Amino acid sequence: MSIKKYDIYIVGVGGQGVLTIADILTSVAFTREMPVNYYPTKGMAQRGGFVKVQLRFGRSNVGPDIPQNSADLVISMERSESLKAVKYLKKGGEFFLYDNCWEPTAVMLGKAPYPTLKEVWQEVTQAGGAVKCLSNTDLPLYQGKRIRDNIYILGGILQSTRLKEIISKDDVVKAVTEKWPKVAESNVFAIEKGMHSEIKTAL
C-alpha cells in the first residue's frame, strides 16, 4: 500500500446510493485487511435528506470524525450538498463531483436559489482543491436499461483520483460481483464505463 493514511468525506442525498459507494469501499478494505473506519451520518435519512459518510483508511486507531482541511478526497453526489464538504478538503486534495442536481421543493418552485456549477467549482478551487467533475447527463445504457449511477461514479473516481493508489479496479469489480452476483455483468459494465467516462478538471 503506497498511501498510509487516506480520508474520504462523502456527501449526497438519501436515495442516491451514497452509502452503497461507502459500503463497497469498506468491503474492499475488509478483504484486503486494511484498517478502515466507516462512519455514516444519515440522521433522519428519508429519501431526499442530507447524508454524509466519513471513511478513514490506513489507521487502526483513529477517531470517526475527519477534522476540517484534512480529507484527501471528497466525493460529492449532489451539486448543492458539495458546499457542505468543501471545508473538510485538505489543500491539494481532490474533489470528485458527480454533477447531479436534486432540487429541494422551494428551489423547484422558484422560491429559493440553487448554486451554479461555477459557484461550487470556485469554492473548491478557493479551498485549494482540484475538481474532478463527472456529468450526470450521459449515463450509459446496458441492454437498453440505465446503469446504476453509483457504480458508474466509482469507475469515474478510480479513473481520476489517487484512490486508485490504494484500491484497484479489480478490487471493486470483485466486491461488487460478490455483493450482487445476479447483476454482476451490468455492474462490471458500469465500472468500465465509469473508468472511461469524461472527467472534467477545468470549467
Place this chain on the structure above:
Amino acid sequence: MTKKLISGNEAVAYGALAAGVKTVAGYPGTPSTEMIDSLLKMDIEGTHVEWSTNEKVAFEVAAGGALLGYRTMCAMKMTGVNVAYDSLISIAYSGCTGGLVVYVVDDPGVSAGMSEQDSRGFALLSDMPVLEPSNLQESYDMAKYAFELAEAIQGPVFLRSVTSISQSHGLVEIEERILPETDHPLFEHNMEKYTKAGAVICMNQHKALIERLDAAGKYIAESSLNSLCLKTSKGVGVISVGVGNSYIDEAFDILEENQIKTDDISVLKLHNTLPYPDDEINAVLKHCTRVLVAEELEPYLENRVYLNAYKLGVKVDILGKNDGTYSRIGYYDADNLVNGICKLLNTALPALPENTDTAPEKKCAARPITVCAGCPHRGTYISIQNAISKLKMKKSEVVVTGDIGCTILGTTPPFNALWTEVSMGASIPLAQGLVYGGTKNPVLATIGDSTFFHAGMAGLVNALQHNANLTVIIMDNGWTSMTGMQINPGTAQDFQLGSWKQLDLKKVVEGLGVEDFHVIDPYDLDTTARAIAESMQYQGVSVILARRECAIQSNRRKIKYSAIKLDLEKCVNCKQCINITGCPAIAFADNTISIDYAQCNGCGICTQVCKFDALVKEQ
C-alpha cells in the same frame, strides 16, 4: 477469534453474547437501535431479546433476570435513561446478584435529534460505574467486561457510547457466543435488599451502593483498564476519556507535521469517568504543571481534576471547559485536541482559514426533511389544516402539540402544523395544561402509535379522568418507523415475532372509555378533516385514530394502492399538489408537473388536492 466488519452497536451485541447474556431488552432510539435490531436477526436460542414498551419497562425486564443471578442488558438512547431512571436508582440501591448492564448512547453534535444530554450525569446521580469505550474493538471488549464488573460488585453498570462510535463500522475481533446459564436458584426472598420498607433499609442500601462504587474502583484498577504514560516531570499532560482517546494519536501526528514536539507530553487515557480514577488523575497532577482535560459534553472528569488538585495542594493549570478552552457543545475531532494541546504548550499552529459568513455551506440550498411519498401522516397534517379552516379559525390560533417519532415531521414545510416537541408522550398532558391555561380555541394533541404505548397512555387516562376538553389524534402507522421499522405492541399480528401478540390500539382506546372516538383513514382527506372538526367542537376528550400502514413498510411488500394518472392537458400549473402535499414524488421542472412512479404508492392524496382533475386515480 474471528474478525468481523460490524458497527459499534453490533460490537456491543456480540460482546454481550460472548458474555453469555440471558435477557436483552430495550426501546428503539437512534443512535442505539442497531444493538437490539442485530440480536433480533440472529438465531440465539436461550437468550431472550425484546423491544419493550418503553425504557423503564426494558430496564425492569432486564433487572428481573439479574435478580436471579443472570447476565442481562438493557439498551436505550440518552433520553431513554430519563424514563428508566425511576427504577434504575431503586435497583442501584438494592443491587443484584447477576450482571446487569445498561447500554446507553449519547449524541454529542445531535445527529440523531433531541438533546446533548451527557448520561454520565446519571451515573453520578446513582453512584454507578460508567464504562466508556473509545473505539469499535473496545465497544466489544468493554461490553463483555461490563458484565464481569457488574457481577463483581453485585450492582448495575452503565456502558456508555456516543453516536460516532455506535454508528461507525470497522473490523472487530469477536469470540464465540457463550450459552447463558440456566441453573440459577430461585429468587432470594430478602426484604432488606429488595424492598424500600423504611428509612433504615433505604439508608443501609444507600451505604451499600456507595461501597459498591468503591469496590468497582478497585476492580477497575486491577484490570488495568486505563493507560497512563508519564513523560517529562514538571511538564504538561493530557487526560482524555472515551472517544476523546481516539483523537490523541491523530492530534500528535498533526502537531508533529507542524514541527511541534509531542514526545514530552504525558497522557492519561481513561475508559471510565465513574468511579473516578483518582489514583491515575493524582499521578498526573503530581507530575505535571499544566493539564488539559479532553472530554466531550460536560466537564464531569475535569471538575474532579480540580477537586483533586485542591486536595493534593498542588499548583497545576487545568485547561478544559472551566477556563473556556473547550465548549460543552458538539462533538470532538482531532482539531479539538490539537488546539487544546497548542494552548497547553503556549504555542500556535499556522493559521487555518476561519469560518466566516462567506463559508461555502452558507450557499447550500436548504433541504428540509419531510415525510416520505405515500406517508399516511401527510393526510393527517393536511386534514388538521382543513378542519381548522372548516371551523373558520386560523392556523395561528389553534395549538397542535407534537410528539416524538415520525409524527413530529408535521413541524416541517409545507405543513408547519405542530407547535411543540417535548418528550415521549408529552403531547397529551401538555395540551391538557394549555386548556387549563385558558387557551381560547380547541387544543389538539398528535402522537404516533409506538409513542402512545410508550408514555402516551398515561396522559390520555389523565385527560379522560379530568374530562379535559381536547382532541387527541393517534397517528397509527403500525410500526416504530423513525428508528428504522421496529415492532411495537400495535404492530399487526403477522409481523409479531414468535408468540408475541398484537394489542389492537382501537380496542385499547375503546377500553379506556373514550366516548367521542373516530377511526379514520388519513388517505381520505374529507372524512379525516370532518372527524377532526367534529372532535374540536366536542366538549370533553375526543380521540381520532388515523390508521394506515407506514408507506416504507407497505412499499417493501410492493403494495400500490392505486395508479395515479396525470393529465397535463388539464393541469394549469397551479402547483397546489406540491404546495399543499409537499409529496417528494411530485416534481416541477421545465414548467411541467411530473410524477416519479418509482416513489408514488398511489395513496391518492394529491388527487384530492387537485381542483382541475389533472391528477386522478385510474380505475
